[in-house]
Every structure is written in structure tokens, then in C-alpha cells.
Amino acid sequence: MLTFVARRLVATLLVLLVASFIVYVLTANSGDPLRDLRGSRDPSAQDQIAYLSALLNLDQPPVLRYFSWLGGVGGCFIGQCDLGISVARGEQPVIEAIGGALGSTLQLVLAATILAIVIGVAIGMTTALRQYSGYDYVVTFLTFVFYSLPIFWVAVLLKEFGAIQFNSFLGDPVIPWWSILLIAVVMGLIASAVIGGELRTRAISLVSVGGGVAVLLILLDVTAWFESPSIGYVGITLMSAAAAAVVLFTSTGFHNRRALLAVGIVVVLTVALSWPFQFLFFYVNSPWTVLIVLAILVSLGLLVGLLVGGDGKAVVARTAAIVGGLGVIPLVLDQMFIRWDEYVDRIPLSSGVIATIGASTPSIRRVDDTWLNMLDSLTHMLLPTIALMIISLAAYTRYARASLLDVMNQDYVRTARAKGLGERTVVMRHAFRNAMIPIATIIALDFGAVIGGAVITERVFAWQAMGSLFNEGLHRIDVNLVMGFFLVTGILAVVFNVIADLLYSALDPRIRVS
Amino acid sequence: MTDKNPVADEQSAGQELSIEQRATVGLSQGAIVRRRFLHHRGAVISVFVLLFLVLLAFTSVGTVIGGTGKLTPDPTGTRLIIDGFRIPGWWGYTWWERYDIVLPGGAPTFTWWPFSFGEHPFGQDNTGKDVFARVMRGMQQSLNVVFIVGIISTVIGVVLGALAGYYRGWVDQLIMRLTDVIIIVPLLILGAVLGQTIGGDAFLLAVMIGLIAWTGMARLVRAEFLSLREREFVDAARVAGASDFRIIFRHILPNTVGVIVVSATLLMSAVILLETSLSFLGFGITNPDISLGQIISEYNEAFKTRPWLFWWPGLFIVVIALCINFIGDGLRDAFDPRQKRVPAQNSLGSQVVRFVKSYAPGARPGDETANR
Numbered sequence: 001m002l003t004f005v006a007r008r009l010v011a012t013l014l015v016l017l018v019a020s021f022i023v024y025v026l027t028a029n030s031g032d033p034l035r036d037l038r039g040s041r042d043p044s045a046q047d048q049i050a051y052l053s054a055l056l057n058l059d060q061p062p063v064l065r066y067f068s069w070l071g072g073v074g075g076c077f078i079g080q081c082d083l084g085i086s087v088a089r090g091e092q093p094v095i096e097a098i099g100g101a102l103g104s105t106l107q108l109v110l111a112a113t114i115l116a117i118v119i120g121v122a123i124g125m126t127t128a129l130r131q132y133s134g135y136d137y138v139v140t141f142l143t144f145v146f147y148s149l150p151i152f153w154v155a156v157l158l159k160e161f162g163a164i165q166f167n168s169f170l171g172d173p174v175i176p177w178w179s180i181l182l183i184a185v186v187m188g189l190i191a192s193a194v195i196g197g198e199l200r201t202r203a204i205s206l207v208s209v210g211g212g213v214a215v216l217l218i219l220l221d222v223t224a225w226f227e228s229p230s231i232g233y234v235g236i237t238l239m240s241a242a243a244a245a246v247v248l249f250t251s252t253g254f255h256n257r258r259a260l261l262a263v264g265i266v267v268v269l270t271v272a273l274s275w276p277f278q279f280l281f282f283y284v285n286s287p288w289t290v291l292i293v294l295a296i297l298v299s300l301g302l303l304v305g306l307l308v309g310g311d312g313k314a315v316v317a318r319t320a321a322i323v324g325g326l327g328v329i330p331l332v333l334d335q336m337f338i339r340w341d342e343y344v345d346r347i348p349l350s351s352g353v354i355a356t357i358g359a360s361t362p363s364i365r366r367v368d369d370t371w372l373n374m375l376d377s378l379t380h381m382l383l384p385t386i387a388l389m390i391i392s393l394a395a396y397t398r399y400a401r402a403s404l405l406d407v408m409n410q411d412y413v414r415t416a417r418a419k420g421l422g423e424r425t426v427v428m429r430h431a432f433r434n435a436m437i438p439i440a441t442i443i444a445l446d447f448g449a450v451i452g453g454a455v456i457t458e459r460v461f462a463w464q465a466m467g468s469l470f471n472e473g474l475h476r477i478d479v480n481l482v483m484g485f486f487l488v489t490g491i492l493a494v495v496f497n498v499i500a501d502l503l504y505s506a507l508d509p510r511i512r513v514s
Numbered sequence: 515m516t517d518k519n520p521v522a523d524e525q526s527a528g529q530e531l532s533i534e535q536r537a538t539v540g541l542s543q544g545a546i547v548r549r550r551f552l553h554h555r556g557a558v559i560s561v562f563v564l565l566f567l568v569l570l571a572f573t574s575v576g577t578v579i580g581g582t583g584k585l586t587p588d589p590t591g592t593r594l595i596i597d598g599f600r601i602p603g604w605w606g607y608t609w610w611e612r613y614d615i616v617l618p619g620g621a622p623t624f625t626w627w628p629f630s631f632g633e634h635p636f637g638q639d640n641t642g643k644d645v646f647a648r649v650m651r652g653m654q655q656s657l658n659v660v661f662i663v664g665i666i667s668t669v670i671g672v673v674l675g676a677l678a679g680y681y682r683g684w685v686d687q688l689i690m691r692l693t694d695v696i697i698i699v700p701l702l703i704l705g706a707v708l709g710q711t712i713g714g715d716a717f718l719l720a721v722m723i724g725l726i727a728w729t730g731m732a733r734l735v736r737a738e739f740l741s742l743r744e745r746e747f748v749d750a751a752r753v754a755g756a757s758d759f760r761i762i763f764r765h766i767l768p769n770t771v772g773v774i775v776v777s778a779t780l781l782m783s784a785v786i787l788l789e790t791s792l793s794f795l796g797f798g799i800t801n802p803d804i805s806l807g808q809i810i811s812e813y814n815e816a817f818k819t820r821p822w823l824f825w826w827p828g829l830f831i832v833v834i835a836l837c838i839n840f841i842g843d844g845l846r847d848a849f850d851p852r853q854k855r856v857p858a859q860n861s862l863g864s865q866v867v868r869f870v871k872s873y874a875p876g877a878r879p880g881d882e883t884a885n886r
Contacts, residue, residue: 015694023699023707030711144843148835150787152794153810153828160817452702456791460814470703471795474710486703493698 001505008501009494016490021066023486024479028062033087033477052087056479069483083487084480088472094484097469102488104359105466108381109454109492112388113443119389120396121439126194127397128404129427135193139397146394151453155387155460159356162383167352173226175217184214228341231334233271239330240270244323251319252312253424262308262320266301270327273297274334281335285370290332297324336375343375355380357462384457391453392446399442404435437507444493444500451489547772550848557844560837567834571653574646576603583803585610607634607644609651609804615642622822637822639813649826652806655799656834659720659789664782666724671731672774676762678732679739686736693729701727705788706797714800719792723785731777738770772849779842783835790831806831 032038034052037045052058057065072082083094127136188210192202220226231239244263252259273296281289301324305317344353346364351357364376407413408431416430417423458467466485473481505511541549552558581598588595594611607613616623616633620640623632636645678689696704708722742748743766751765790807792798794814799805801812806827813823 011694012698015691015698018691018695019698022695023704026704026707026711030707031713144836144839145832147839148783148787148832150790150794150807150810150828150831150835152791152807153831156810156814156817156824448697448700448702451700452791455702456795459795470706474706474797477710482707486699489700489703490698 001511004505004511005498005501009498012494012497016494020070020483020486020490024066024069024483025062027474027477027479027482028065030474031477033058033479035477055085055091056087062479065479069480073487083484086473086478086481086484088476088478088481094480097481098466098484098488101465101469104377104381104463105454105458105488106492107377108359108384108388108457108463108465109450111381111385112454113392113446113450115385116389116392116396117439117443120393121400121436123393124397124400125404125427125432125435128401128408130194130196131405133193133196135190135196138193140401143394143397146390149390151387151391152456152460154390155384155457158383158387159460162386163352163354163356166354170226170353173221173224175221180214180217180221183217184210187213230337230340231330233274236274236327236330236334237267237271239333240267240323240327243326243329247319247322247326250424250428251322252315253422256312256316258308258310258312259316259319262301262305262316263323265304265308266297266320266323266327269300269304270297270324270331274331277331278335281331281371285368287370289370290328293331294325294328297327300324332371332374335371336378339369339372339375342372343379353379354382356383359463359465384461384463387457387460388450388453392450395442395446395449396439399439400435403438404431407431407435410434433507437504440500440503440507443503444497447493447496451492547848551844554840554844554847556840557847560840560844563833564837564841567653567830567837568657571650571657572603574603574605575607575609575650575654576601576605577654585802605647605650607647609643609647610802612642613638613644619820620645621820636826637820639820639823640816645823645826648804648809649806649830652804652809652827653830653834655716655803655805656786656789656807656831659716659723659799659805660782660786660834660838662717662720663724663727663785663789664778666721667728667731667781668774668778670725671728671777672735672767674728675732675735676739676767679736680743680758680762680766682740689732690736693732696726697729701788702791705792706795709792709797714798714803716799716803716805719789719798723788727781727785727788731774731781734773734777735770738773739766742766742769772845776842776846776849779838779845783838783842786831786835786838 033056034049037049037052042048057068069084072084075082081095083098085091086094086097089097123139127139130136188206191209192206195201195205244267248254248259248263254260277293280293284292298321301321302317305320306313308320309316343364346367347353347355347361348363355361359377359380360373361376361380364372367373408427413426413431416426421430454465455467455470457463458465459471466488469481470485472478473485578596578598578600581596584597585594586597587593596608596610613634615638617637620634620638620642622635622637622645624630624635625632634644634646636649638645639648674689674693678686704726705723708726709719712718712722739762748761748765751761756765789798789805790810793800793805793807794811796811799808801808809827810824813820817824
């Protein structure tokens with residue numbers, strides 16, 4: 001398996017090398033970097049032209065300049081990176097420009113990809129299990145629509161309706177009764193369509209989910225949650241219980257008493273430990289705390305699972321560990337929302353709570369508080385991530401559906417059913433894993449679309465990130481800046497390919513063996 | 515439907531014909547494909563909508579063939595003349611001239627009740643240009659790009675894929691490594707660099723995108739050729755003395771037409787999004803030429819004050835892309851022999867299912883859909 005991944009890695013790197021040459025030469029030939037200066041009547045223009053030509057070696061052909069650039073990149077292996085300087089950015093070294101831009105783009109791309117995979121696979125699988133139902137047809141139609149949406153259009157719409165109108169709603173946060181009714185009915189209908197079954201089951205799921213949503217919204221409304229949102233013990237309990245229910249439903253089912261008990265204990269532990277964890281979060285104010293808490297909760301989950309698991313130790317322990325791991329999310333969210341009032345105080349008056357410009361608030365960047373900064377990133381990343389996710393979501397949904405349908409018609413699935421396994425075990429244990437193999441390929445293929453989408457999204461939301469490096473560099477024919485962008489996307493492409501290969505070999509034993 | 519055909523039934527007596535095979539007994543390949551395509555309602559509707567949009571775009575404001583597109587005032591000084599061979603359309607306004615603003619702010623004159631288009635149904639921009647004319651011209655250019663890219667990429671992809679798949683060996687290695695190199699650069703990035711190079715002309719932009727968008731097609735055609743070249747009919751042709759050229763283009767290529775048509779359609783739906791995205795970023799079609807993405811980019815900031823400048827071009831992009839996607843889906847269904855259609859409620863398949871279920875011990879209706 002390692003030789004397989006290593007071989008693929010070397011091949012990708014070679015391909016990347018050739019691609020970088022092509023992009024360098026094409027960009028260098030795409031225009032004249034001195035065009036503005038040549039047209040200028042400024043007496044010092046001639047001097048500047050001579051200065052820049054000498055600085056960028058413009059008298060040399062692009063092919064030669066590429067190799068001197070490559071030499072600078074090669075220096076990275078001995079710890080002396082030299083990606084050239086960016087003329088478009090006041091002779092700032094490109095490596096500095098990348099350093100300032102990489103973080104937010106990386107967050108955006110990773111968050112959008114992971115969300116698209118999780119949600120897309122979930123929707124795609126449920127449609128495959130409900131093939132030719134109304135739900136299936138609606139989702140199929142919607143994926144076509146999502147496929148056809150231009151991302152810049154979606155981003156502008158989200159900016160207008162997602163941010164500006166939601167912000168004005170937060171100015172006077174009262175949900176009118178008819179929208180509560182509407183949301184409840186829609187959610188109920190979706191739930192009943194996904195769960196399916198006979199008319200009675202559908203009616204029960206419609207009423208229970210719709211009613212639950214309505215009660216939740218009314219409670220949020222009555223307690224004025226939108227004015228000062230917080231998670232608190234109630235939120236932590238609800239969220240970890242919901243996560244536990246989903247994990248339990250997909251892994252062992254509710255009828256497994258031992259798993260139910262173990263997961264219940266883990267949820268109680270999460271809520272009980274949230275008080276001592278507060279001190280940890282407060283005194284160890286760094287992103288690493290998340291990992292510490294994650295490690296504690298996962299090991300607690302494993303321990304509880306092993307103690308309570310009985311005969312099916314491994315399965316119960318795994319389920320409980322996943323539930324424990326998911327428990328980190330409400331805990332971190334709680335920390336973020338505790339700082340809500342401080343956040344509202346610090347953002348500029350002109351901007352709403354959901355930000356539409358930039359990747360962070362400068363005045364919050366200066367505060368040394370991880371959780372406040374996280375909250376700030378969250379409100380800034382929300383809309384760009386949704387915009388970017390929507391585009392990939394359609395692809396993942398369609399591929400997940402097609403691939404699960406393909407697998408469900410295989411003989412070994414019939415064998416699994418014939419030997420008396422429950423439908424859940426057949427789907428989750430026998431079909432799901434094999435259905436994921438083609439999805440792993442899509443992760444590498446979809447990467448180009450995500451990077452392109454990130455460039456556009458960042459432009460719409462005015463992020464000073466990798467996308468603006470590319471836009472600015474190409475508009476002003478600043479080859480070093482464009483190549484800096486290309487280098488980063490190239491490395492990301494390699495990483496995505498390696499991840500896809502690793503997933504591939506983890507999922508498909510045939511690759512591990514040969 | 516099928517079991518009412520006595521001839522087909524007699525022929526199939528004793529043979530194990532599946533339901534899908536029965537539906538197509540006695541039909542030519544073309545007839546099967548046409549029939550399957552016509553069964554895809556979304557695809558058929560999309561064909562008509564797309565044809566309507568093409569007609570609307572080209573007949574309404576007319577078009578300009580050749581020329582530089584530069585504007586010069588005519589001798590009387592009242593109108594602007596565009597450079598190139600102008601074919602006028604039935605719409606009274608042009609996309610480059612300014613008109614008196616009819617409604618305050620240039621709002622659309624279109625009303626549902628009483629139903630009327632008014633003078634500027636899609637509104638006017640801040641300088642008084644007619645948005646309908648601009649959107650139509652933008653649609654022309656975007657459609658032009660889509661079709662030119664579709665043709666160029668398909669030709670390049672098919673030829674390279676065919677050569678790689680047929681000859682294998684070093685030809686295959688060379689072509690596939692070239693494909694890898696192009697694929698690893700995101701299409702939008704490569705397109706933007708090339709678009710910046712050629713500087714805003716729609717035709718040249720289309721040619722450039724066509725030169726880089728063929729990679730997926732080449733991979734698919736190669737895969738088809740790799741399997742088809744081992745078949746007996748290729749050996750037969752070779753024994754009969756056919757040249758490589760003849761085997762590739764007369765014998766193997768017609769067998770890959772399904773893959774090619776489907777992949778070309780899906781490529782075209784990606785191209786319209788690519789072109790509009792490039793134009794939005796300012797690396798595609800640029801002022802004074804118009805494309806749907808360029809219109810949105812130009813009026814992006816005016817969304818709050820003049821939302822109609824933003825809605826219409828976006829809507830047409832979505833509708834065109836949606837239509838092409840649906841047509842592609844219909845074609846895939848039509849060409850894919852493995853594709854199974856849903857048996858109608860009264861067809862043989864569900865009768866068998868119902869029969870078996872009613873005799874299976876302990877069977878209840880809805881069992882096969884319940885998930886537990």
C-alpha cells in the first residue's frame with residue numbers, strides 16, 4: 001500500500017513540475033507587466049522601467065526566468081525559500097504574501113469539501129435507498145439545478161439574502177407565526193419523505209419532526225435566543241443527544257441495549273464534564289485544547305464501551321467513542337457563544353453579525369482569545385463555505401447515489417440479505433464501504449472545481465486570501481505572485497490526491513494486496 | 515405495452531429475454547436510442563427550451579459578424595454604428611446605444627397585470643442601455659463560446675483519445691501524460707491565464723478554452739478504444755486489409771458515439787459556467803463585448819439599487835446550463851444499454867413482484883422499502 005501511494009506521489013509531483021513550467025511561460029506571455037509604466041508621462045517612468053526590468057530579469061526569455069524561479073523554489077528543501085518578489089504588492093516577498101493568505105483559503109476549502117462530502121454522501125445514500133420515490137425525484141432535480149448554478153451568482157445572492165436580510169432580522173428577532181408553521185411543515189415533510197415507509201410511519205414522522213421543530217422555534221423565540229445566543233447546558237445536552245441518536249441509528253440501531261446504555265453514559269459524561277472543561281478552555285486558551293478535550297472524550301467513550309459492551313465490545317466501544325468525539329462540537333460552540341456579546345461589541349457598527357466582507361475582523365484579530373477569534377472566523381466563513389459547498393454538493397450527491405445503487409444490486413448484498421442480516425447492517429457494513437470507493441476518486445477530481453470556486457467566492461466576499469493573490473497577480477501580470485498561488489494549489493492538489501489514494505487503499509483491499 | 519406485441523412474444527418464446535430486451539425487440543440501434551431519449555421528459559422539454567433560447571437570442575437583437583466591434587458615430591451624429599457586418603433583429607433597441615430612461619432608475623417596464631412588456635421589459639442600466647438587448651447579446655456570445663468549445667474539444671479529445679487507445683505504447687504514454695499535466699491545473703486557472711493573454715475577444719476565448727477542455731473526453735474515448743480494439747470485428751477489418759485510419763474512424767469510432775455525445779453535452783454545460791465565471795473575474799469576454807458573466811460582473815455592485823441588472827443574466831445562465839445538463843442526462847439514459855427504466859405500474863416487472871410477494875410467507879406490503 002505504501003509503495004502504491006509513494007509511486008502515485010512521485011508521478012503527481014513530476015506532472016506538477018511540467019504543469020508549473022507551462023503555467024509560468026503562459027503567464028509570462030499573457031501581457032506586458034510594464035504596460036502601465038510605458039503609457040505613463042511621468043519623467044521617472046523610464047527609470048522605473050529599467051529598475052523593474054533588472055529586478056525581474058525581463059530581458060531574459062520566460063523559459064530562463066522559469067528555471068531561476070525553480071531554483072528559488074528548490075531552495076525550500078534546504079530551508080531557504082525564495083519565490084521571488086511581488087511587484088504588484090510593493091515588492092513584498094511572495095512567500096510573505098502566501099503566509100498571510102494561506103490560512104483563510106485553507107479553512108474555506110477544507111470546510112467546504114468536508115461538509116460537501118458528509119452532506120452529499122448522506123443525501124445521495126438516502127435517495128438511493130428511496131429510489132424512485134418523490135424524495136428521490138426532488139433531490140435529483142435539485143442536484144441538476146445546483147450543477148447549473150454559477151458560483152458567483154449564488155455567492156452574490158447569499159450575500160444579499162443570507163447576510164444582509166438575516167442581519168436585519170437579528171435587529172428585531174421575532175419569528176412570525178406563519179414562518180414557524182411553514183418551517184415546521186417543510187421540515188416535517190422532508191423527514192417523512194426521507195424516512196418513508198407506510199402511510200402511518202410517514203404521518204408519525206411528519207407530525208413528530210414538524211412538531212419538534214415548531215416547539216424548538218417557539219422556545220427560541222420566547223426565550224429571546226436570537227438576541228443573545230448561547231448554548232449552555234441545555235444546548236450541550238440537546239446537541240450531544242442528537243449526535244448520539246444519529247450515530248446510534250446508523251451504527252447499531254436502538255435495539256442494541258448495551259450500545260444504548262454506553263452512548264447514554266457518554267452523553268451524560270459530556271454534559272457533566274462541560275463544567276470542569278470550562279476552566280480548561282479558559283486557562284489553556286489555544287486551539288490545541290480542542291484536541292486535548294477530543295482525546296479525553298474519545299478515550300472515555302472507548303472505556304465506557306469496553307466496560308458496558310459485553311459480547312459486542314468492539315462495536316459498542318467504537319460507537320461510544322464516535323459519540324464522545326462529536327461531543328467536542330457543542331463544547332467548543334458553547335465557548336464561542338459565551339463570547340457573543342463581546343463579539344457584537346467589537347465588530348464595526350456598519351457591518352452585521354454575519355459578515356460579508358473579508359475573512360476576519362481586524363480588531364478581533366488583535367485580541368488574544370482563541371474562542372473569540374473562532375467565533376469571528378465562523379461568522380465570516382459561513383456564507384462563503386455554503387456557496388462553495390453547494391457546487392460540490394451536487395456532484396457528491398449524484399455519485400453517492402449512483403454508486404450505492406450499483407452496489408445494492410451486487411450479488412454479495414443479496415447474499416448478506418439472504419443470510420438474515422438486518423437491512424441496516426447490509427447497508428452500513430456491506431454496501432456503504434464499497435460504495436465509497438468511487439467517491440474517493442471524486443475527491444481528487446473535484447479539487448480543481450473547489451479551487452476555482454474559491455477564487456470566485458473570495459472575490460465576491462472580498463477576502464484577502466489566495467484567490468486575491470491570483471486575481472491581482474494575473475491582472476497586473478505579476479508572474480511571481482501567480483506562481484505562488486499555483487504552487488500552493490499544486491501542493492493542495494497533491495495532498496488531495498494522496499488523501500484519495502489513502503482512502504482508496506483503505507477501502508479497497510485489492511489495492512493493499514497488490 | 516410490450517406484452518401486447520404477439521410477434522415479439524412468439525419470437526421470444528423459449529428464450530430468456532429480460533423486460534428491457536423485450537421492449538426493444540426488432541428495433542434498430544438508432545430507433546432504440548431515439549425512443550429512450552423521447553421517454554426522458556426533462557430532456558425533451560429541455561431541447562425545446564434551448565432551441566427557443568437560441569432563436570430568441572439570435573433573432574431578437576440581430577447579430578454582428580466579423581469586424582472589431584468598435585463603435586463610431588454615424589454622419590448624422592444621432593446614432594452609434596458598430597463595426598462589422600450587422601444583421602438587424604426584430605427588437606427595436608441595440609445593446610450598445612443609450613436611450614432615454616423610461617421609469618425612475620431604469621426599472622423594468624414589464625408588468626403581469628395588465629400584462630404588457632412595455633418599452634424595456636428587463637429594465638435599463640444607469641446609463642440608459644436596454645437590459646433586454648444586452649442580455650440577448652450576452653446570451654449569443656455565451657452560446658457561441660459553448661458551441662465552439664464543444665466542437666473543438668470534442669474533435670481534439672476524440673482524435674487524441676482514439677490514437678492513444680488504438681496504438682497504445684509510447685503514443686498512449688505521451689498523450690496521457692499530456693492529459694495529466696493539463697488536468698492538474700484547475701480549468702478556471704488555466705482558462706484565466708489564456709483569457710488574459712488573448713484579451714477579451716469571444717471567438718479567441720472559445721478557441722483557447724477548446725484547446726484545454728478536451729482532457730476528460732480524451733480519457734473516456736481512450737478507455738472505449740482500449741476495449742473495442744480487442745474485438746473480433748477489428749480483427750476482421752484488419753484481415754480484410756483495412757488501414758489503421760480506416761479501422762479507427764470507420765470501424766471503432768461509430769461504436770463510441772454514445773460516450774462521445776454524452777460527454778460532449780456535459781462538457782458544454784460545464785463550459786457555459788466556465789466562460790461566465792472567467793468573464794465575471796475579468797479574464798474572459800470583456801467590455802465592449804458582452805457575455806452573461808460580464809454583465810453580472812459589470813453590475814455586481816448595483817444589486818441593491820438595480821436588482822434587475824443582476825437577476826436576468828443569472829437566470830439565463832442557470833436555464834441554459836440546466837437545459838444542457840438535462841439533455842446530457844437524457845442522452846446518457848438513451849445510449850447506456852445497462853440503464854433500466856422504471857417499469858410502469860402495470861408492466862410485467864411489477865406484476866411479477868406482486869405475484870411473488872403475495873405468495874411469500876409472512877410478506878406484508880411495503881416490506882421491501884422499510885429500512886429496518
